[in-house]
Amino acid sequence: MxxxxxxxxxxxxxxxxxxxxEYLGMKGFVVTWAKNGQEALLKTETNVFDLAILDVMLPDMDGFELSQKIKGINPELPFIFLTARSLKIDVLKGFSLGAVDYLKKPIDEEELVVRINALLARLVTETEEVPQLSHYEIxxxxxxxxxxxxxxKGEIVKLTGxxxxxxxxxxxxxxxxxxxxxxxxxxWDKNDYFNKKSLNVFISHLRKHLGRDPRLSIVNVNRRGFMLRVEEK
Structure with a gap:
């Protein structure tokens, strides 16, 4: 980073x-920790932040109310909700208030970092118009x-979305x-057993689509994930 x-x-x-x-700090972020809504508002008034991570259940005000007060201070500050509540109406309320993401407790720290990085990359792309490659040679x-x-070699290979x-x-x-x-x-926006099964199916499809070039392979790396391996000529 x-x-x-x-x-x-x-x-x-x-x-x-x-x-x-501590975990986010080890991942290269500068983290300011506030333990309630009032403390968060004071810190937002005196500091510039790139992202707010808000617990919904706070002792002095809920995260929904806090998000609106933060918007009054910094309308451009994006925020993520953390919550132990799993009611669909709460999730919808969070997004309706402008949340860019919503994670349910217990929080998986690694997943949180992945989502933060993805969100910040997207926001940087939107605001700074970072040029993206229009094509990849595989x-x-x-x-x-x-x-x-x-x-x-000029022939279109049909892919699903x-x-x-x-x-x-x-x-x-x-x-x-x-x-x-x-x-x-x-x-898939969700890391669970069923989507992992779907992922394996899609990996099989891609292996077939890329099968004309023997230098290409999609490797299952120690059950941790996948790598698109491209051997040099």
Missing amino acids: DKKYNLILVEDDASLGYLLS GDYTLNTENFELRY KEFDLLALLAMNQNQLCTHKEILTTI
Whole structure:
């Protein structure tokens, strides 16, 4: 991570707040931890943050109310809700108030980091218009991200939407591991058993689509994830 992103974490549970702030700090983020809504508002008034992570259940005000007060201070600050409540109406309320993501407790720290990085990358792309590659060379194949086509020596290889998204993620990380969690949270928005089964099916499809070039392989790396391996000529 080149830039040190500043996060404000609002969590009244001392154990979870300490755990998340330490873990995020180890991952390269600068974390300010507030234990209640009023403390969070004071810190938001005196500091510039890139992202707010808000617990819904706080002692002095709920996270929904806090998010609206933070918007009054910094309308552009994106926020993620953390909650132990799993009611669909709460999730919908969070998104209706402008949340960019919503994670249910117990929090998986690794998944939280993946989601934060994905969100910050998306926000940077939207605000700074970071140029993206329009195509990727994958051996004798070309993946065009503007017209959503995979071509083999000029011939179009038909892909479904999910197949294209999955191949694009692997192509962006050629010869590097993409973990199951990274793939599932990016493509399916949820890391669970059923989506992992679907992922294995889509990997099988992509192996067939890429089968014309013997230098290409999608490798299962120690049950941790997949790698698009491209051997040199």
